[in-house]
Amino acid sequence: MRQTQSMDTQSTKETPTGKLESVRYSLGFRSILIGFIAAAMLLPLFMAKQVVSDRTYYYRTAISSIAKTWGTQQVIAGPVLVVPYTEHIINIDTVTDDKGETKTISRDVFNNKTMVLLPKQLNIDAEVIEKHRKRGIYDALVYQAQIEMTGTFDLGTLPDKTSSKNDIQWKNAWLAVGVSDTKAIDETFPLRWNNDASSPLMPGTMLPNLLPQGFHVKMKDLEREIVLPKFRIKFNVNGSEGLSFAPVGETSTANIHSGWPHPSFIGDIPPVKSDVKANGFDAHWRVPNIARNYPQQWLLGEEKHDLYALKSGVKLFTPISLYAKIERAVKYGVLFVGLTFLTFLIFEITTKTRFHVIQYGLIGLALSMFYIILLSLAEQITFRMAYLYAATATVSIITLYTIAILKSFGRVMLILLFLSSLYAVLYFILQMEDYALLAGAGTMMLIIMVLMFATRNLEHDS
Structure with a gap:
């Protein structure tokens, strides 16, 4: 009897432990x-x-540091032709004096104005050569672009030089090209004007509000008598990430070639034709002036326009970085x-x-x-x-x-x-x-x- 009671008590004491072990190993x-x-x-x-x-x-941080010293993303705008002139206006006023006599008085007024003229035809050809720069263990993809800009200007849209009312100051005219990072310009060649004259490129655009950075060319030694003079501008520029252009011509075409096989076309207008292969890419743009929101010519200081509002280009895309x-x-x-x-x-x-x-x-x-x-x-x-x-x-x-x-x-x-x-x-x-x-x-x-x-x-x- 006592033995049975003892066994029941032991069984009662072991039951919680058995349940705990059961839960533990469940x-x-x-x-x-x-x-x-x-x-x-x-x-x-x-x-x-x-x-x-x-x-x-x-x-x-290393890539940004390399880009600052080598060249940032480049945007090319231009060229634009800037021509100062003096407008002669004769004001004729009719006045009556105290005696009631009427007199006609003429007065000469001279207004100094500056016209900004965009190209009639603009062709941009760029060869983008990819390069690599290292900073410690980090490798940055950069490029050197060989850019050639050709086209024509329609000088027939300038004020009539035969009129005595206008005095065009061609010796003070200049041609300007905007480059977003001018410190990265590597090599320049003189401007070729109508294939028989040249003039060296000079720093600054002299258009701080229109083209903040870039270079210009003095036109004083270049012929102005031709109605549709041809121009050729050639320079090399370093950059990183991408290259874009502003289609400022009445008709603008652009061709960008590169050996980099991973382009990413950026900007407002895609290329009309592109060929991407394992050994590089070729892209072609054709942009009419109707696609932009600024005119072909205007008076400087009287109108404000943004040449960078419309641009297109390519980014050297790195597929899935490390x-x-x-x-x-x-x-x-x-x-x-x-x-x-x-x-x-x-x-x-x-x-x-x-x-x-x-x-x-x-x-x-x-x-x-x-x-x-x-x-x-x-x-x-x-x-x-x-x-x-x-x-x-x-x-x-x-x-x-x-x-x-x-x-x-x-x-x-x-x-x-x-x-x-x-x-x-x-x-x-x-x-x-x-x-x-x-x-x-x-x-x-x-x-x-x-x-x-x-x-x-x-x-x-x-």
Whole structure:
């Protein structure tokens, strides 16, 4: 009797412990615990993202510094012909004196005016030669552009020189070209005027409100008697990021050639024809003056117009830069940790083996270190080799650690295969531009389907 009562008491005391152990080893509790560990891995992933952000900032600072010394994004506007003249007006007034006599008095009025004349025909031909400049470990894509501007001016639109009412001061006239970053002008050639005269280029446009920066040419030694004189302006300019032009001609055409295979056409009007190949691109624009909102000529000081309001050009686009790739890779970090932990959890269920929570944490840290290793290597070697080394190191560490835990090489092959496939898929997603989101979504659906298949026979916790 006493023995039975003692056994009942012992059974009563052991029941809470048995329930605690049952909850502790249940699938639901393990899933929640592993979920908390996976959430804790957001901290090292966030720190890795901060390192990538800092390196990105240093990279952009270095690129900006190189651009300031080499040349910024260039915008070419012009040429414009500026012709001062004196307008002679005779004012005739009729007055009546105190005696009632009417007299006619003529008075000469001289008004100094300046006309701005845009080209009738403008052709721009630019050869963009890509170059690379390094600042420490950072590499910047820059260019040197060989620009040739040809066309004609219609001098018939100037005030009539045969009239005594107008005195054109051709010796004070000048031709101006706007260049957004003049300190990057590398080489210049004299202006060719109607193929038989030339004049050197001089600094400044003398039009601070219309063309703040650029150069000009004095017209005093150049012929003015020709109605449609031809001009040719040739110069070399350094720049970075992109090259644009303002279509100031009555009819403007532009041709830009380059050996860079990744152009991005920018501006208000796209090219009418472009040919992009692996060894470079050719682009052609044709813009009539009806596309802009300023006239062909006007009086300086009486009208204000913005020649930069309409422009087109090309940007030397760098497809998915190094830091953009790594930043995108970090965004998949939570997915990597979650899927890896879920794989280990399924491995526990199917093999009746349990991993310690500390082991989960160390595996999560190894996954987080992948991005730091990738970043440090990619700044020194090619991204492909850096990714291969970083992924191999991460997968190898986790695989060897799992072998040491399970004391079995054969069981770990599935984990090795899964991690290797995961990093391989991520690499191909990072290489994509237009289809990266589609590939990522498809990969996620495939992984979910595989996990559903692996967990199809799970039973409720007893």
